[in-house]
Amino acid sequence: MECISCATITNKYKCSKCLAPYCSVNCYKKHKELPECAERSAAKQKTQPAKDVQEEEPTIYPPFSTDDTVPITLLQQLSHSEPLRQLLHNPHLRALLREIDVAHNANLAMAAAMQEPLFVEFANACLQVVEPMTDAEKEDLKLCS
Structure with a gap:
């Protein structure tokens, strides 16, 4: 072009x-x-x-899709998650998400964000919607706690 x-x-x-x-x-x-x-x-x-x-x-x-690509139907379910809605009321989290969105190096921005407990909580809430834990994984988590 x-x-x-x-x-x-x-x-x-x-x-x-x-x-x-x-x-x-x-x-x-x-x-x-x-x-x-x-x-x-x-x-x-x-x-x-x-x-x-x-x-x-x-x-x-x-x-393009990979093994890690989340189907659009699951992504659309994020808009109905009440825990995500509650987390997104936090201005600090919204600022972090904006920084990641415009970052020149997305991998570096994500690595830095994953050091923030609030962002980890947000990521876990997203994962609960798009890839819920199995019963076996929940049991393993209880054993680790």
Whole structure:
């Protein structure tokens, strides 16, 4: 794909409004000031049917599944978890989640977050929804406590 501003071959970034590819911050700044960004965004919205579901973040990489990929149906169950709702009332936890979301090195950010007891509690609450413990695992946990 060619950068929308300088025509350099790139696959690094896409404009969040119109999904046009760009290669650097400078090219993005030039692009977003041009009326073609708004025009492409409007044209894109006209061609897409209205969705009730929140639109996914634009990405240049197609989703792929691994053994660790959680099915979307289980992820949607997270929104119905009362323990998660209670934890998310904590502003410190929300700030941690925002930091992880925008971190340049996600692995490093997750490793740092896992040092926080509140984040560990959040991660465990998520796991209880998407991968509940078996009876044998619960017994093992009782023995360790």
